[in-house]
Each structure stands twice: as C-alpha cells, then as structure tokens.
Amino acid sequence: MHMADALLSPAVGTTLWAGTVAVGGYASKKLKAQIDDRMIPLMGVLGAFIFAAQMINFTIPGTGSSGHLGGGMILAILLGPHAAFLVMASVLTVQALFFADGGLLALGCNIWNLGFYPCFLVYPLIYKPLTGGSKNPGRILVASIASAVVALQFGAFSVVMETLLSGKSELPLGAFVLLMQPIHLAIGIIEGFVTAGIINYVRGARPEILDSIAASRPLGAGISLKKVMMTFAVLAAITGGALSWFASTHPDGLEWSVEKIYGRGELPEQKHGIAPVLKDLQEKTAFLPDYNFKPAGNEPKKKEAVPVWPGIEAGTSLAGITGAAIVLGIIVLIGMGIRSFRGRGKG
Amino acid sequence: MTFDEKYFDIGRLDRLSYRDTCVHNLDPRAKVIATMLFLITVISFPKYEVVALAPFFLFPVLLMTIGEIPVRFILKKVIVVSPFAIFIGIFNPLLDTGTVAVISGVPVSGGWLSFLSIILKFTLTISAALLLIATTSFPGVCHALRRLGFPPLFVSQLFFLYRYLFVLMEEAMRMIRARDMRSFGTPGAGIKVFVRLIGILFLRTVDRAERIYYAMLSRGFQGDIPSLKRSRMAAADLAFMAATISFLGVFRFFRITEGIGRVVQGLFA
Amino acid sequence: MSHHIVDFKNVSFRYPDGTEALRGINFRITHGESVGVVGANGAGKSTLLQHMNGCLMPTSGTVTIGDLTLTGKTRREIRKKVGIVFQNPDDQLFMPTVFDDVAFGPLNLGMDEESVRERVRKALSMVHSLDLRDKPPHHLSSGQKSAVAIASVMAMEPDILAMDEPAANLDPKSRRSLITLLKSFRHSKIIASHDLDLILDVCQRCIVIRDGTVVADGPSAEILTNRTLLEENNLELPLSFQRR
C-alpha cells in the first residue's frame, strides 16, 4: 500500500511531508524531554525488528496466499505513540531508500498513512479505551483487531485521496475506494490477529519485558486526548488549507474526479492495440457496479480532438516526439561514452 | 521477492556505496538536496507531459555511469517495485479516452499519455532514490540528514535500524530456515508458528537492545549520539548543486526537447 | 544402503551479492561415516552445510543425497533425510515448550499422535533431556538448549546429521557430554567447527576448506596433525597436541 512518487503532485507530496515533519518534530521533542535513554537503542533495534519481521511470510488460513506484519500498531502498543511514530518513520525511510518502496517524495505520505494513524489516532482513541489497561488476552485480541482494521482503513483511504488529489490517475473515487478498502479490511483483520498473538505470546513468555519497556517509556505515553485532537485539528487545517489552495489553482485535479463520480457513466471506445488487455481487465473489474466499459474490439474512430488540457498538445506533437528521441539518444551516448572512456582509462 | 533475495539485495546496494568515484566523494548533503530538487521538478510536470521528461534521464544516467553503478541492477530494482504505480496508472487509458493530441494524424488519448507520463516519472524518481544510496551510502545520507536539521533522535533511529537490519534479518533468515527444514509443506508456515517466530525474534531483539545499551554506556553514552563533522561543502559540491539546479530549471521551464525536434525536422523538411 | 550417501560434485555457490562462497566442491560421504569440516572464518563451511538439504541451492554442480539429486522438487524429500543443527540453538527452538518443539517435525511429517509421542520420547531420552519436556525453551541453559535442538532434529530420524559449530559457548563439561552424545550416534555425520579437538574426537575423516574449495580430505588423525597444512589454513594443531 505504499504511495509512489510518480502518482503524486508536488503540492500533495510536500503537504504531507510538512505534516509528517511537524508530527515527527513534535514526537521527538516530546520524547527527548521524557525519554529514558535506554529507549534509544531499543527503538532503533525494534525498527530493524519490524523490518526483519515483515520479511517473514506466513500462509493466511484458508487462502493459501501469504501475509506479513505491518508493524505500526504493535509498535504503538509496545513503545507508546511518540516513539512508535519515529520508529515507523525510520522503517519507512529505509524502505524508501533501499527498496525504493514508494520513493522519497511519497515518503511523507507513507509515514503519514502508516505511522500517524496507528500511533496518534487509533492507539489512543481505540486501542487504549478498548483494552482499558487490561491484560486479558481476549480483550487484547478484540482491541488489536479493531485498531488494526481502523488504522489500515484510514491508511488505505488516504492513499486513495492522495492519489486523486494529485490528479495523475484517472481512477474514479468510487472504484478506487472499492479496490482499496476491502483488501485492507482483510489485511487489517489478519494484522490484528498477529499483533495480539505477539503481545500475548510475549506476555506469556517474559512478562517482565513488557513491563520494563512500559516502565521506561515516557510518562506522557498515555497522551491526553485533547492534545491529540489539537494536533490533529491543526494538521487537518494545514492540510485542508493546502489542498484547497491546490484545488483552486489546479481545478482539473478535483474536477475530473467529481466528474467521474457523477458524470459520464459510459466511456468511449479504445484504441485497437489494447483490446485484449482491456477485455481481460474488464472481466477483472466486473465487480465495479457503476462502471461498465464499452465492449472492446470496436474499430477505433478517434477524431474528436477535444483538447482536455489546453496547450498540452503543443508539447505532444511530432516535433516533441522527435525531440525526445534525440535527447534520449544523446543521453544514452553520453552514458556509453563515459563508460568506455572510463573502461579505457582503467584498462 | 523471497526473503533471501530481498536480504541480499540490500547488501548489494550497500556495497555499491563503497566505491571511490567523484560522485561518491561529493558531500552527502549536496546529493540529498540535489535528489530532492530533482524529484520535485520531475513530479511537478502536468499529467499529460511526456516529451519534456526526456532530458531528465540525464541526471540518473550521469550518476550511474560516473558512479560506476551497474545499470541492470538499478533497472531490475525499478521493475521489482513498479506494480503499484502500474496498477493505478493502467486505469488511465481505460478511463480517459478523450484525445488530447494528434501526432502525424494519429490521435492519442489522454489516458495513454498520462499513463506513459506516470511510468516515466516512476522510473526517474525511483532510480534517483536508489542512486542516492548507491552513491552516498546509507550512513552518509543519515549524516547529511542530521546536518540538514532532522531531529537527532530520528537520525539515531536510522543508524540503529541500518546497523541491526542485517543482524536481525540474518537471525530471521536462520529461523525461517529452521522452520522450513522441519515443515515439509504448508502447516509449518501457518499463522500460529509465525506469531511464535515473531514473538521469539521480538524477545531476542529486546535482549539485544539491552546488551547494546550496556555497550553504549560502557563507552560514555549520555543520551546523545555524537558525531564528527566529516566534511565541509567543497567547491566541487557547490558546483554540482549549481549545475543540477540550473539543469533542472532550464529543462523545467523551457521546452527544449520540442525545440530540438522542430529544428531537426526543419533540417529534413 | 545408498540413502546414507552424500555426494557433492563440482558444487559452486555465489551469493546474490556476488560473493563466491563455494568454488567447485567435490567430496563423497558414505554410509555411517563421520566427517569434520574445518577452515578459516569465511572459508565457506556454513554455506556448504546449507547445501546439504537445499536451504541454499548450488549455482552450478550437483548435490546428491542417497539416490536423490537436489532440486527444487526433491528438496522436500531430502529434508526428511538430512537433519541440520544450526550454530545457535535459539534460532531453532520456536515452539512454546520443549515437547511441542521436538514434536513439530514429526507432526509435519503427517505422523499420528501415538507415534509422534513415541518419537519425541525417544529423541529426548537420547540427549538425556526427557525431564525438560514441559519447559519453555527460553528457560533452558545454553547447554540444555543445544541438547534439545539436537533432539528436535533427531526426532525426524534423519539418515544424515549435519551440525554447524555445535559446541560454541558451551562450558567444558557440556561440551564433553555433547561429544559423547555425538559419538554414540550411528548416523552419517558432518560437523563444521573451529574446535579441532572436538572434530578429532568425533570424526574419523576431515575436510579442510579454503576460499570455497576443498584443499585437503583424509583421516582426521593425519590432517589434524599436519602442522603446515593447518597453518596455511588459519588453523593450528588441536590444543591437545600442543603440549606444554
């Protein structure tokens, strides 16, 4: 569920970066004031733990497909929200840098989607009230499942919104939501089971460990609801402000999604080249009730040259294509030139 | 990717960063800033833009060739992570069929253009991020972040994460091997055993954190991870930044690619 | 009995990051033999052992166990024949109690409950740890953990036993009882270790590895007394030969 750079607009990307940096700064300030310095290596190594744990797959009962641990929720439970947020942020940073999962610009979104919700929203508002500090495995299970599901739904929905607001994808809101949310419901339930399983296992095996982590985490870990809501409100205001600015300067971004939701139920025909692909996709997307693509295979008759984005066709002309080909050719030559020059220099 | 591949992959990328080329020797901060600017510039092109993206391939290509990074390795990694972007992008040609351009009589739908644009941006951004690590090393990037004002606490998390990633992944890998060795099919890979394995890994991680903490204390740790200033921005770094910025600016705001095309077409017309 | 045979033919292995850990390894272990594998840090011992049951698959060359050639398909069969005990018993013990852990393998083999119980009992008695049956592994001492790890592999009744550095971190007495235990097994055994005294005690034959190739292969009593050979390979005479 990692957001990708290529799907983002700079406005959305930087807005979420700003939000993430703000929350991150707040969390590290909070931690620095209260932290027991024993927590510093613990947090770091737990980040590596989440990473390693994510790589262990298991078979999801009844399906044969495999799943893995997400991590945000379990960190929040173990470390408290501030530390958990920072650890999650560092896990995602390493993922972005080493596996290019998402990319650097989308990192802001990803930290927000996978870190903010579980740590600052779901943990204080759902997990804590539901367990009420109880160590009863049943309650922990219920609370974990509820939390993981809600956190992932928020995360998935944010991916949808971030993509749509960036305006790079044509996916209509309804369909996108239908694609994302149910999958993440399933993932959430499993993550909940796994989270509760681990907490309960650890509690059974070495109860003192959970207690000692709890003892050394900052006092403010049981953060006041008010503060969370305040932070959230401020960030919502920033986000909202930025988004509305974005929406007003780039109306197309929102426009088309609105249009797609209420507008044309039917879409024009496609070019011939993708007919088979289309057919296949059509079958796969048949569960989207509102959208039926016209049967493919119609002969292409694309003469309705309506410029959707004025001025765009200027760039995408034959001259443009020629230019691009030449430029790419030059770049490849430069690359090869450097390679062979270097090769000679060495040999 | 299987666990092992993923693990080795990081190791490989990591090792690439030990090379000694002039790209590797640039100040990490310069590279971090340049990469971020590059990303923002690429992303800032409107959704139907394809042609103007072409020149931007120069940036990764230069880093790759001068930095002696194998092209194939980077390409392979780009492909491995592409599914999500493709999955989202592939709907564009299906949903956005209005013609936005006519190229020598052939009308092109907006969906295909925007899809192509997503793919190009994807390739550019992902390879730039990978090349940042491959030419700077992860610790280098962390030092840069720290000196660029990221909270020290966050940066120390990154240090530890990076350092123990390999240790813990190896530990996890050995555990999986032990599990797979004694489970001759699916039952051993079930969720119950999975939870146990993760639980054990967690306990061992906490114990390890404790030992690390003692080791840190033994060497005078007082709550802050100190760091040496490794380098001052040198002339080369400033030149690199200036070059990158002017390159980005020129190709973002002037339609040079198309101009070249026109000129060449004019020659042959 | 051909199924106790291990045959490495020209086995090479390269880690995906480019490290050439094995380069054309050749050897053959016949029924009931016990073989030590020695060499410097990083020589390739652990990598070699992981080829015995397909944890790693050779980049080129063939590994044959009994009458099966190691491939993706035969791997599962081969794992029933070859039991590997890794260096760190903590990696190996992941079930909540010693009993569950030892039963894990047999249960996955699809055996019925009665036979599983029997197997577990047998395996645990073999390592004198029947009393530990109901303890959780994390409450055991390192010596006890090693013993249980061995039992959990023995419970699958492998034809061939492979062990990686079995005595590290054991106190001298636990080490000694491990040696006695190993000597009493009648399986084909292959043991990788820096503890040359242990190899000398347990294995009749010894293979020296350097940089992923076999540089010597012969009776332990000969190889482990050949000072030049040993010193060329970052080794030295077993301590019990280094008289004071």
Next chain:
Amino acid sequence: MSHHIVDFKNVSFRYPDGTEALRGINFRITHGESVGVVGANGAGKSTLLQHMNGCLMPTSGTVTIGDLTLTGKTRREIRKKVGIVFQNPDDQLFMPTVFDDVAFGPLNLGMDEESVRERVRKALSMVHSLDLRDKPPHHLSSGQKSAVAIASVMAMEPDILAMDEPAANLDPKSRRSLITLLKSFRHSKIIASHDLDLILDVCQRCIVIRDGTVVADGPSAEILTNRTLLEENNLELPLSFQRR
C-alpha cells in the same frame, strides 16, 4: 597506582525476575594483574563483568574501582577507567561504520575532533584494522569484528580492560593473534571465558565461580591443573593438558 585496582566486597546481585546471579562475591585485583574468570554456563561470569563499570549495580555489597566506589554518581567516571568488551561483537559495534564506532567513545569523552581522529587511528592500528575504517560492521568477518570491538574499547584508553568470552567463533589463527594481542596489553585485565587454554595463556591468576560465589582464586597454573576442582565446576583440564 591506586586507580588500576578493582575491589569487589560482598557483592550480590539479583535480576528483577528473582534470579540470584551473584551471592557475596569478594576479590581484589591490583595494578597490572591479569585475571581469568571461569565457571559453568550460568555461573554468573557475565553478570560479574557488568558490575565492573556499573552496567549493573550490586543489590548489596560494594564495588570499588581505583579510589571510587561504584554508585549512581561515580558511574560515569568509572566508565572512563574500565573498558568492557562484551561477548558478541555485534552488540558492541552499534554504529554504522567502523570509524564512527571507534570514535563513539572518545567523542563522548568530549574530545576535540583532531584528537578523536588520532585516537581512532591509534586504536585501529593496534589491532591491525586501519583499512576497515569506512566499512560497516555487518560486512566484516567474525575475526575482524572482534578486533574492531577491542579497538573501540581501547580508543577510550581505559585503565582496566574486561572481556567476556573474547574468542568465541574465531578460527584458531584469529584466536591465536587475539591471545598475542591480549598479552601485549599492559593494562589490568579481567577475562571471562570457557576457553581455559586461552585463560592459561593470558592470565596469571584465575577465579572460579559457581552459582554466583567465588569457589577458588589463585594462580592459573594451579587452579587449571586441579582436576577435581575443575570437574566440580563443570570444567575440565585445559585441552593442552589432556595429552593424547
């Protein structure tokens, strides 16, 4: 020089889970002595070493280093005097590169940049690992890791060096060069290990621990040849005395 003295008086320690790991330990180490600590798995060796610089604080009794009694307040001072090398170099090398790791201690001592660089250079050369400076620890071999771990402690120029199981997992040659290295240090040293041959080589004096108490303390040459004493403590004669 009183500052090289280590004095344990009636030290007891109980882990939070109730394990009594030390029960009234008494010994005194004077300037320049080198002392081995031996005992069965779980006897309390590692716990004891962690008291040397206040990683753990005695539940009762006093630890004195030089002229300072170990308390929450003096702990920081004491850490400058006592350098501990733990059992697993992976736990000890926690920074992303070898250089950063070795520099960690001196930087915490508040030294200026130039002197830190000088210290790092000196410490790494001492263990012949200057070339590894820019590598991340996870790409080092086990022998290299041990060497760097020692350098990172030596860079603090401690008066007293404590090591826990320094030779585990090293190949015989690396172990031998470690022994040479240890012999060449003129610090007070205290080494906990199961490798009795190493203790015999490096330490003149040896302390035997059982269940958290000192059961013997005397010249290594005497203690490590006393078969009954050793066997009572899950130990055995050093291998080099076990002639074949």
